[in-house]
Amino acid sequence: MDAMADAIRVMAHRFAELTTTAPDPDREVTATPGWSIVDVLGHVAEESVRYRELAVGRGAWPASAADLPAFNAEQIRALPTRDPRALAARLIGGTETLLATIDGFEDDVPLMMFDGDQRVRADRARGTFLGELIVHGYDIARMLGRPWPIDPAHVPLVFDGLNQVVPGWVNARASEGHTATYELRLRGAARYTFVFRDGRLAIDPADAPAPDVHICADPVTMLLLNYGRIGQWRPALTGQVVMWGRKPWLALNFRDRFLPA
Template sequence: MFPDFTTTPEDLRRAAARTAALLRTVPEPGAPVPGLAWTIGETAAHLVVELQHYAGFAGGELDARTVLDVLPTGPGVTPGELNAAANAHLLAGFPERDPKVLADLLESAAADFGAAAGRRRPDEPVLTTNGLHMTVPVMAATLLGEQVVHGLDIARARRTPWPVDRRDALLIVEGVLAMAPEYVDRKRAAGMHIAYELRFRGGPGYRFAVDDGTAVVTPAGARADCRITADPAAFVLMGYGRVGQWGQVLRGRIVAGGRKPWLASAFGSLLTPV
């Protein structure tokens, strides 16, 4: 982890307050969200129920195994697939869809997460519904990503701007990369030995090394085959599937370099969906 950019519950509370303010402007919860199978009300409900559960996991009042035990499991099930199944399961049991009610619940859940996080050591692992153990800073970064990305989804449905703050993007990147080794596509990466250096404008650099189906993320420094320099917001939105890769390349927001720059185009395919 990189202390200068470690996500805090306060970052999450601020982001949740921003999302809540947007939700209070929504006149029709049944309006569809572009690119998703959810309505605005369902997207907001997902944000609330997920944050409530993560607060419960962090505080010890809830055990992620009660959700994981009813989900499909087995060899080859990825954390992203578990997460998607958990989202559907939790959303089905949470009927509230009124955006104004959800806005209040979202801010309350963010405060609850902050209180629960304060009772955990920063390095203490907590089981979550993607089947992975996360520390509180990684949980906060993951939830921050949900607020930023789904906030963008709702803003697009409302046809209103939703700029992504550089610092938020850097915090989300930190959380994503902390979990990235668990999301490596083992079959696709089998037999590969590639090291990427990831540089983020205005932030730190990382080294993402793939070794025969496994991966390790460390600070940048050691030799790499391919260097990717990225605007952090563009990297986040591309990673979450909200913008296309080549559009960001053409705009200069994603730039490849190093000894083997062509390897940049394969980077995203080495990871399974979040």
């Protein structure tokens, strides 16, 4: 069984249902200023198509993380339709084509170009697409006052994709000269080691030093923190995030080491 494919398929259908039943599809989504529900739906639908194109060696991507907002704006401007049901159908069709394409690679999974001129494994890149579905769905559902439960088992799948591209999202100004090792634990699920050396980041390197700080968090909380959807103080005060180690204060600025998602 492919847990990643199963998770994406479930979330794509949930996302399509959420967006096509919204009473006002032109309502602005608070978490993504300037984007309406239709814009968000169109963006995610186009991402399903773009990921498949990138997986087979075609498609387009921004040359740097800083170029992504302009890239996304042009993507939305050029949507083939603004009809929610047509876009939802494009999302479901694009998702199925993406999953079938990855499945067809079998054991010969290629590297594909991705945002920030990075080369990533096509199968693991699906994790970032899963993150799009989960987080943008969360944004819309929260605005509409609808439930949007997030499965904690989906969070390590998202991080499996994100960790391929996170080094390209380091905030050069905030991380200039920074050297430290962070252990990030998704409570009951997974753990990762983030090693900064003079401002450059490697994740889970074989020669990782002992952590300067350990950060352990509820998986869903960490996902929303990672995408900047919630602040860090309430989770810290309620025990959803705990930190310890030789330099526990480093945890307070960990999110600032990266550009906004």
